[in-house]
Amino acid sequence: MQNNKNILLTGTAGFIGSNFVPYFLEKYPQYTLVNLDLLTYAGTLDNLKECEGNPRYKFIKGNICNRELVEYIFTEYDIQGVIHFAAESHVDNSIKNPGVFIETNVNGTFTLLDVAKHYWMDKPFTYKMPYQGCRFHHISTDEVYGTLSLDPNDLFTEETPYAPNSPYSASKASSDMIVRSYQETYGLNTVITNCSNNYGPKQHDEKLIPTIIRKALAGQSIPIYGDGKNIRDWLYVLDHCKGIDLVYHTGKEGNVYNIGGRNERTNLQIVDAICTILDEKVPSAKSYKELITFVEDRAGHDRRYAIDASKLENKLGWRADENFDSGIIKTIEWYLGKYKTSENN
Numbered sequence: 001m002q003n004n005k006n007i008l009l010t011g012t013a014g015f016i017g018s019n020f021v022p023y024f025l026e027k028y029p030q031y032t033l034v035n036l037d038l039l040t041y042a043g044t045l046d047n048l049k050e051c052e053g054n055p056r057y058k059f060i061k062g063n064i065c066n067r068e069l070v071e072y073i074f075t076e077y078d079i080q081g082v083i084h085f086a087a088e089s090h091v092d093n094s095i096k097n098p099g100v101f102i103e104t105n106v107n108g109t110f111t112l113l114d115v116a117k118h119y120w121m122d123k124p125f126t127y128k129m130p131y132q133g134c135r136f137h138h139i140s141t142d143e144v145y146g147t148l149s150l151d152p153n154d155l156f157t158e159e160t161p162y163a164p165n166s167p168y169s170a171s172k173a174s175s176d177m178i179v180r181s182y183q184e185t186y187g188l189n190t191v192i193t194n195c196s197n198n199y200g201p202k203q204h205d206e207k208l209i210p211t212i213i214r215k216a217l218a219g220q221s222i223p224i225y226g227d228g229k230n231i232r233d234w235l236y237v238l239d240h241c242k243g244i245d246l247v248y249h250t251g252k253e254g255n256v257y258n259i260g261g262r263n264e265r266t267n268l269q270i271v272d273a274i275c276t277i278l279d280e281k282v283p284s285a286k287s288y289k290e291l292i293t294f295v296e297d298r299a300g301h302d303r304r305y306a307i308d309a310s311k312l313e314n315k316l317g318w319r320a321d322e323n324f325d326s327g328i329i330k331t332i333e334w335y336l337g338k339y340k341t342s343e344n345n
């Protein structure tokens with residue numbers, strides 16, 4: 001018989017969280033998931049529709065920076081674990097408006113950590129009896145490591161020094177450091193996962209892959225930054241969720257785990273692959289590739305990210321189930337459904 005527990009999840013109306021919640025609810029019938037999300041432009045309850053009727057799913061609209069609210073949630077639901085997704089997450093927005101990134105990503109993470117510490121612990125390194133082992137899992141990004149050379153052997157490991165280049169990655173790096181300090185100073189049980197670029201259903205329209213599909217279907221030019229040769233390591237979102245599950249349950253306290261799919265692609269390869277599939281699935285008079293348009297590069301655009309996930313693979317037995325070729329088909333099918341429905345509305 002497993003213990004029933006209430007776990008606080010933040011930011012689950014966004015892309016990754018809303019893929020995580022249905023997966024986690026189904027896998028762990030002993031958990032009730034309390035979801036705290038501000039429903040910024042990036043979050044929508046449409047993403048969580050499938051969970052609405054589930055008695056083990058609760059949704060609270062609110063800000064992770066609101067200490068009173070976070071304290072109320074801990075007490076009211078007797079929270080025994082945190083998985084923290086909430087963030088401002090779009091690099092382009094962080095260049096235009098960095099302040100909210102510092103507020104949510106740094107101050108919000110601090111607030112959650114500090115409330116958890118007070119609720120679970122009597123003093124440094126001493127948990128209150130009922131809360132022994134309660135864990136704070138912080139979801140972070142590989143962007144904290146900065147950019148890589150084009151040498152394929154050059155990969156981000158958990159030992160790579162932090163060198164964030166955008167206000168987004170700097171705010172995430174700062175939040176990682178605060179998590180680390182709560183582990184080292186107070187003995188709060190924490191884990192951090194730093195993941196590469198995710199793709200899959202429910203991602204906001206502003207991000208690269210949904211933009212390519214949407215613009216192509218609308219017959220509009222498909223904007224690609226600079227020379228299109230920036231490289232990202234793409235991971236199917238459900239593989240990220242499975243990695244989070246594994247680290248939350250079996251990761252070693254105080255450890256950091258990189259998550260990545262060994263699927264490096266340039267932006268040009270991504271747009272080419274998507275247009276090829278769309279040309280087959282929804283042929284139009286001309287190939288969608290003719291819509292590709294190069295636009296002025298993003299300021300400070302990191303050239304290459306690539307993850308060495310061997311710690312997670314070797315120590316915890318994680319493997320990505322999807323490769324890019326299989327994951328991108330599922331993804332395109334989902335957006336075809338979404339954009340066709342919105343066309344009909």
Ligand SMILES: NC(=O)c1ccc[n+]([C@@H]2O[C@H](COP(=O)([O-])OP(=O)(O)OC[C@H]3O[C@@H](n4cnc5c(N)ncnc54)[C@H](O)[C@@H]3O)[C@@H](O)[C@H]2O)c1
Pocket residue numbers: 010011012013014015016017036037038039040041042043044062063064065084085086087088089090104108139140141142172194195196197198199204
């Ligand atoms: N998307 C990726 O490729 C990727 C890769 C690695 C790591 N991450 C990290 O994973 C996490 C989730 O990313 P995502 O892509 O799902 O982001 P997202 O932008 O799609 O969703 C973020 C969610 O957080 C909520 N939110 C924002 N500010 C809030 C606040 N102050 N209080 C409460 N809720 C708030 C939003 O309403 C939204 O629902 C982030 O921490 C991000 O840094 C993302």
